[in-house]
Amino acid sequence: MHVPDGFFNVAVSVSAAAVAAAGVAVCLRGARRELDDRTAPMGGLVAAFVFAVQMLNFPVAAGTSGHLLGGALAAILVGPHTAVLCMAVVLLVQGFFFADGGLTALGVNVTLMGLVTVLAGWGVFRLITRSLNGRAAITAASFAAALVSVPASALAFTLLFWIGGTAPVEIGAVAAAMGGVHVLIGIGEGLITAVTVGTVLAVRPDLVYGARGLAAPLVLRGPGGESTVVPPAPAPAASPRPARPFLLAGVGVTLVLAGVVSFFASGDPDGLEKVAEDEGFLGRATDHPFASWLLGDYGDGGGVPVGVAGVVGVGITLLVAGAVAYAARRRGTGAPEPARETGGVAT
Amino acid sequence: MTASRRPGDGAVASLEVSRLAYAYPDGTQALFGVDLRVERGERVALLGPNGAGKTTLVLHLNGILTAGHGTVAVAGLPVAKDSLLEIRRRVGLVFQDPDDQLFMPTVREDVAFGPANLGIRGEELQQRVEDALEQVGMLEAIDRPPHHLSFGQRRRVAVATVLAMEPEILVLDEPSSNLDPASRRELAEILRSLDVTVLMVTHDLPYALELCERSLILSGGVIAADGPTRELLADAELLAAHRLELPYGFTVA
Amino acid sequence: MSAGHRHRLHRPGDTLVHRLPPQCKLAAVTAFALTVVATPREWFAAFGAYALLLAGVALAARIPPGFVLRRMAVEIPFVLFAVAIPFIGTGERVAVAGLWLSVPGLWAAWNILAKATLGVAASILLAATTEPRLMLLGAQRLRLPPLLVQIAMFMLRYLDVVAGEMRRMRVARESRGFAARDLRHLPVVARSAGALFIRSYERGERVHLAMLSRGYTGSMPVVVDLAASARQWLVAAMLPGAALVALLGNWGMA
Numbered sequence: 001m002h003v004p005d006g007f008f009n010v011a012v013s014v015s016a017a018a019v020a021a022a023g024v025a026v027c028l029r030g031a032r033r034e035l036d037d038r039t040a041p042m043g044g045l046v047a048a049f050v051f052a053v054q055m056l057n058f059p060v061a062a063g064t065s066g067h068l069l070g071g072a073l074a075a076i077l078v079g080p081h082t083a084v085l086c087m088a089v090v091l092l093v094q095g096f097f098f099a100d101g102g103l104t105a106l107g108v109n110v111t112l113m114g115l116v117t118v119l120a121g122w123g124v125f126r127l128i129t130r131s132l133n134g135r136a137a138i139t140a141a142s143f144a145a146a147l148v149s150v151p152a153s154a155l156a157f158t159l160l161f162w163i164g165g166t167a168p169v170e171i172g173a174v175a176a177a178m179g180g181v182h183v184l185i186g187i188g189e190g191l192i193t194a195v196t197v198g199t200v201l202a203v204r205p206d207l208v209y210g211a212r213g214l215a216a217p218l219v220l221r222g223p224g225g226e227s228t229v230v231p232p233a234p235a236p237a238a239s240p241r242p243a244r245p246f247l248l249a250g251v252g253v254t255l256v257l258a259g260v261v262s263f264f265a266s267g268d269p270d271g272l273e274k275v276a277e278d279e280g281f282l283g284r285a286t287d288h289p290f291a292s293w294l295l296g297d298y299g300d301g302g303g304v305p306v307g308v309a310g311v312v313g314v315g316i317t318l319l320v321a322g323a324v325a326y327a328a329r330r331r332g333t334g335a336p337e338p339a340r341e342t343g344g345v346a347t
Numbered sequence: 348m349t350a351s352r353r354p355g356d357g358a359v360a361s362l363e364v365s366r367l368a369y370a371y372p373d374g375t376q377a378l379f380g381v382d383l384r385v386e387r388g389e390r391v392a393l394l395g396p397n398g399a400g401k402t403t404l405v406l407h408l409n410g411i412l413t414a415g416h417g418t419v420a421v422a423g424l425p426v427a428k429d430s431l432l433e434i435r436r437r438v439g440l441v442f443q444d445p446d447d448q449l450f451m452p453t454v455r456e457d458v459a460f461g462p463a464n465l466g467i468r469g470e471e472l473q474q475r476v477e478d479a480l481e482q483v484g485m486l487e488a489i490d491r492p493p494h495h496l497s498f499g500q501r502r503r504v505a506v507a508t509v510l511a512m513e514p515e516i517l518v519l520d521e522p523s524s525n526l527d528p529a530s531r532r533e534l535a536e537i538l539r540s541l542d543v544t545v546l547m548v549t550h551d552l553p554y555a556l557e558l559c560e561r562s563l564i565l566s567g568g569v570i571a572a573d574g575p576t577r578e579l580l581a582d583a584e585l586l587a588a589h590r591l592e593l594p595y596g597f598t599v600a
Numbered sequence: 601m602s603a604g605h606r607h608r609l610h611r612p613g614d615t616l617v618h619r620l621p622p623q624c625k626l627a628a629v630t631a632f633a634l635t636v637v638a639t640p641r642e643w644f645a646a647f648g649a650y651a652l653l654l655a656g657v658a659l660a661a662r663i664p665p666g667f668v669l670r671r672m673a674v675e676i677p678f679v680l681f682a683v684a685i686p687f688i689g690t691g692e693r694v695a696v697a698g699l700w701l702s703v704p705g706l707w708a709a710w711n712i713l714a715k716a717t718l719g720v721a722a723s724i725l726l727a728a729t730t731e732p733r734l735m736l737l738g739a740q741r742l743r744l745p746p747l748l749v750q751i752a753m754f755m756l757r758y759l760d761v762v763a764g765e766m767r768r769m770r771v772a773r774e775s776r777g778f779a780a781r782d783l784r785h786l787p788v789v790a791r792s793a794g795a796l797f798i799r800s801y802e803r804g805e806r807v808h809l810a811m812l813s814r815g816y817t818g819s820m821p822v823v824v825d826l827a828a829s830a831r832q833w834l835v836a837a838m839l840p841g842a843a844l845v846a847l848l849g850n851w852g853m854a
Contacts, residue, residue: 048754096735102633104636169705198794198800200801204762
């Protein structure tokens with residue numbers, strides 16, 4: 001599932017990076033509310049756990065095996081904001097330390113395996129636990145959440161592939177292959193998530209973010225053996241945060257960037273097509289509705305090569321992503337910061 | 348029950364716990380109103396069977412767990428959210444498993460971690476690190492990775508990591524567990540040589556007798572006995588009532 | 601405690617590459633990967649130049665080729681996918697050794713293989729010459745949000761804990777004759793995952809408590825000085841710089 005360098009075209013990589021950066025920036029702010037001073041250690045532990053469990057391959061069907069994505073599990077254990085941060089860290093570490101997943105595909109990977117799995121998983125989980133309560137309901141909701149999160153991620157992958165995959169494979173075939181395999185993987189993920197959450201719930205329910213609010217009254221024993229009961233202090237009510245700012249920020253940044261990048265890229269000749277024309281074996285490349293949008297097209301005309309446009313586009317993304325992260329950091333620490341480069345980014 | 352609380356001569360106690368009660372978030376209650384007082388310079392053993400709430404009590408002493416009811420004060424300063432950093436400087440907690448305590452790549456960095464968190468840097472930091480390691484006789488291991496040391500050496504380094512913070516009171520959780528007899532004796536010598544208040548949590552009764560004049564028995568989430576170690580250990584009935592046993596062949600004269 | 605991983609990923613050394621401050625290397629590798637990905641796939645000369653540049657870095661860092669090649673195994677799943685593209689791809693087909701292969705598919709396969717391989721090799725060299733902890737401190741200097749850096753720090757710390765627990769549990773499982781073969785064994789694997797979480801959590805919790813006890817307030821005290829000189833930045837910039845020259849040179853020829 002880890003997408004390597006060169007798998008998606010530059011526009012998709014860039015847009016996904018922008019979405020990922022915006023999502024992570026929003027979560028950096030949200031995470032502080034979820035776990036207080038335990039955020040970093042708990043997040044680190046869950047990240048290490050997700051990393052380890054991703055190495056745990058389980059057999060799916062005839063010869064293929066799948067591994068856990070872990071997004072839904074992380075969301076249920078530590079809350080959705082921290083979960084996104086965990087997944088981002090796992091992917092960063094895998095990319096930089098283990099060369100697993102391309103550095104330029106980091107945005108795609110964080111979007112697919114972090115944002116999408118967490119959002120889908122947590123959404124389903126909340127939907128079920130809003131009306132049902134108790135351990136069995138939480139465990140069942142965990143199963144459903146993880147089950148949905150994997151095909152959701154595969155679907156998002158297919159969508160990205162449709163927009164800007166570099167491999168000329170029929171979108172229907174990709175959808176079928178990804179969908180089929182990932183529904184099966186989803187069942188595995190659902191089972192593992194449900195059993196993990198169930199086990200933790202049975203032993204340490206206080207560790208499950210999705211199951212807060214269990215506290216019994218305290219008993220005091222006096223020297224003579226007499227007992228008095230002290231009612232527990234009321235737990236602060238935690239309200240679920242809407243995912244809207246998340247989505248708005250992502251969509252906004254994507255649109256801005258898509259505009260910028262396609263401005264630079266419009267009318268670029270694609271390398272293959274140029275060669276194909278020269279060699280005279282041009283077969284009409286598959287056209288899709290997004291063909292004229294972004295860099296997905298094998299257009300014609302002269303001008304700047306795609307590569308150079310790509311470098312420019314990626315440079316812009318880095319600037320924007322940096323600005324978003326910087327702004328979020330500043331706001332997080334509460335230091336006054338003159339507004340700059342934050343226009344259009346709704347964090 | 349032997350109650351022999353010495354008068355504090357008007358001075359502030361190193362540690363004062365009153366009516367402390369706590370339940371884990373899963374609803375299991377571990378402490379049911381603990382009262383205890385440790386004077387400055389004392390070495391006190393906290394005895395109790397497994398599951399008596401010893402570790403839970405220890406985690407309250409530096410504010411890692413927040414009391415559900417009751418108070419803890421260290422050298423007069425109550426444990427509260429806004430005093431946590433100072434409380435953690437004053438209470439040096441040595442955990443049972445040195446592998447939990449040592450997490451930096453070298454002994455030097457590990458010992459420096461605590462004082463560095465207090466904002467100490469440069470020359471003074473180096474001096475603190477070296478002094479602390481000198482006190483536990485581990486100065487020559489300063490640049491080695493902790494996981495290359497023997498278990499006994501690691502426990503001594505763990506003590507040094509806490510000494511480097513110049514604590515008011517040293518709290519040791521099962522200091523003698525898993526030590527071979529020689530390491531055990533060396534650690535006892537080190538602890539005796541330190542000029543600091545010590546609270547030692549253990550079910551190793553001979554070790555308590557060797558190091559501490561006074562002992563407390565924690566049982567069922569309350570302090571069940573408090574008195575001179577020798578007297579408590581001589582009371583076979585008291586020990587049996589709280590699942591404490593002297594090793595075979597060991598008698599208290 | 602974290603020795604296991606450090607040995608596998610990091611090859612300690614005292615070369616020019618090892619000594620460069622981590623933030624310089626991180627920036628250089630990222631810029632290099634961007635350049636590679638932005639290169640049109642038919643510019644073979646540029647890809648050749650990139651490979652030579654990486655070989656040069658490996659030589660300067662005294663990283664043996666075998667070390668890099670062994671670590672390239674992470675790429676295998678996508679290599680398999682790339683190999684499949686010419687068979688399932690659409691568009692014009694050509695006969696290659698008796699097989700009808702898709703021409704765009706062949707191009708796509710080459711594109712993914714070349715770029716992914718260069719990217720993986722660059723990351724391996726980065727990880728081999730940079731201590732993980734320093735890499736994170738470097739990332740922090742590059743303005744990666746501190747919370748992410750800390751999560752990553754704890755992740756590295758706990759990875760050994762989790763891996764250790766996992767190994768012990770696998771030994772326990774396998775010494776009782778268990779091996780996961782098909783879907784029916786999934787519940788066993790799942791229960792292991794649950795137990796793994798609790799076991800590693802409880803150990804991780806103790807480590808965290810030990811850190812809190814020594815005044816940890818949410819950020820690692822940075823005792824190491826990581827300032828990079830202009831000269832070091834210049835040295836680091838040589839890799840992406842040379843790659844960019846190769847890219848532009850190839851553009852000139854195209």
